[in-house]
Amino acid sequence: MNPCDEVVELPVDGELDLHTFAPHEVKELVADYVEEAAGRGIFELRIVHGKGTGAMKRLVHTVLERHELVVAFRTADERAGGWGATLVQLRPPRG
DSSP states (O other), rough: OOGGGGGOOOOSSEEOOTTTHHHHHHHHHHHHHHHHHHTTOOEEEEEOOOOOSSHHHHHHHHHHHHHHTTTEEOOOGGGGGGGGEEEEEOOOOOO
């Protein structure tokens, strides 16, 4: 098995830290995490993307803008990570 194909188990507790992931992994990871969290009854998320150049934040926001379970999202306040994190509000999944 290619190490890049390894499945990584992440805790679904409402906080997703993207520091250890490459940008090409983020789109699918964030979408899957949103769905899994909502399915477990977790409707408030904190996604930590870091500050850097802002590219990862823009990528995360693009995914959130298009996801049907996302009601709203915003940059975190300073206590929750400032512009290095995004707070997300989800709606319960249908069905």
